[in-house]
Amino acid sequence: MIAEQTNNNLLAPWTKKLLPSPTAELEAKVARMQQEGSKVYRFGLGQPDFPTPAHAKQAAIDAIHNNFTGYTDTAGILSLRQAVVSSLQEQCGVQYEPDEIVVSIGGKHSLFNAINTLLQQDDEVLLPTPYWVSFPEQIKFAGGIPRFVETDASTGYKVTPEMLEQAISPASKLLILNQPNNPSGAVYTREELDGIAQFCIRHNLWVISDEVYSCFVFQEEGFTSIASLPGMKERTIIINAVSKSYSMTGWRIGYSASPAPVAAAMLKLQSHTTSNPASIAQVAALAALQGPQNGIQEMRETYLARREVLVAGVRQLRGLKCLMPDGAFYVWVDASEWLGKTLCGQTIDSMDKLAEVLLTEGNIAIMPGTGFGSGKHVRLSYAISMAEIEEGLIQMGKLLGYKQ
Ligand SMILES: Cc1ncc(COP(=O)(O)O)c(C=O)c1O
Incomplete structure (x- = not known):
């Protein structure tokens, strides 16, 4: 019925x-x-x-044999959060503390936690187009409104501060920046990010920086995280995962790095929804992050x-x-x-x-x-x-x- x-x-x-x-x-x-x-x-x-790297697979097998199969810290085991801290320091040049890291069930889950923690009903989110498919849906789920900022080939499918200025309104709360970008492959230079960072500071915006493809950058300058620019760490939530970098999509391990109060709020959400990500997958991710990087x-x-x-x-x-x-x-x-x-x-x-x-x-x-x-x-x-x-x-x- x-x-x-x-x-x-x-x-x-x-x-x-x-x-x-x-x-x-x-x-x-x-x-x-x-x-x-x-x-x-x-x-x-x-x-x-x-x-998936052999040492990551072996670590998971060992974890099973060693009965590492119970609940863990909701935010992920401390050793994994410490490994994430080292990896972010090395890749982005940003120093975090383990209590600013929340390990979740893939990058998608980390994004879900972040978006639902930051948005209130009818908050607007600046979302450069083209965007990864889940962003608008996650924004809508959280009660937010995506404000699409169209890009085209003339700027290499990248947004500029001028384009963002045109799209912003008093209801804008957050910018989602995904680079290297899925689907366009666009990567921002440090100089381009500088302009965007100043725009975000000027308008007091949060930034979610989705960096799940950060290991695959071909431009000479390499990868710059917007969180590494002056005044940005305190307003940025970095999202990353072992999914693409270590070919571990099915293991479902992603993570966020954010100011401690944001991390604590995301943790609260995670504690009542999924609890910790699979203990075995966490150990495999730890081995991937700490093992050989070749x-x-x-x-x-x-x-x-x-x-x-x-x-x-x-x-x-x-x-x-x-x-x-x-x-x-x-x-x-x-x-x-x-x-x-x-x-x-x-x-x-x-x-x-x-x-x-x-x-x-x-x-x-x-x-x-x-x-x-x-x-x-x-x-x-x-x-x-x-x-x-x-x-x-x-x-x-x-x-x-x-x-x-
Ligand atoms: C831009 C972007 N962010 C996040 C994700 C989600 O990654 P995960 O598989 O770790 O949930 C993907 C996966 O395709 C992606 O392309």
Whole structure:
């Protein structure tokens, strides 16, 4: 009886506001095709195609044998929080205390804790477009309002202080900055971040800095965290995870670094929702952070080589344009020339349609830009082997054709 009434407002209002995750939907469709025996070129993937480091796996096995299987500190074991402190000091040059670190069930969970801790009903959040798919949904869940700040190729898909000034209102509370960016691969220079930091200080904004791809930066200058700039540590919540850096997406370990009162509030939320992340996964993450780091360098070099091939290949294809991304493992492709054209007898009226035709007619999986806030782009991942990239590009060429 009650189940039949679920359409009649028996569920919480957020259930009507939130969209399902488009990345998860695509992955499920591709998995079905593969199970049925089809070869799929998986440019849609959002996870590294490398194994988790052997020492991290061994640490987890040892943890099980040593019965390290009970509850832990809600914020994560102290040794892991200390390892996060060292890693942030080394990567970002920012000094934190262990009680400013909260370990959670992946970067996504850390973001959820942070957004729900900072926002009050109808607070506005400045969100540069393109954005990672979960940001707007998490903002809406928390009662906030995303204020999209559109970027395009002219600024390398990066926001400037001038663009932010135009978007800000008295209700603005928070800026979410994700760099290296998913989906565009954009990485900010220190100078660019300086301007944004001054804007945030001027308007007394919080900043969530999503740095889950910080290990994969190809620009010469390397990675700068906005938290490392003067006056920013006290207003920034850094989000990171072992998911991408150590190829540990399934282990579900992410973390935040924030001023102690914010960390304490996030901890309160976590203590009544999930408690600690899995004890075994925490030990594996500790081993990953403390063990040899050469795996990261190898992944970065591999991504770099693949990026060159994918970008060169995409630039030859009819109707596609892209910039050279500076980080992460995605290429953000402007496919707007295809809008209104016919492909395999079907009219391309949206990026979703383009993705559907490529998947059904060519077994090529790509992410339409729709979920990332663009009706003109698609995202191609290069977290697949060089052979798959090369074969997939040939396959795309057969469908799309080449530039004259
Ligand atoms: C920008 C960004 N932030 C956060 C996450 C979430 O990472 P995790 O798998 O650790 O939850 C992702 C995953 O794709 C991401 O792309």
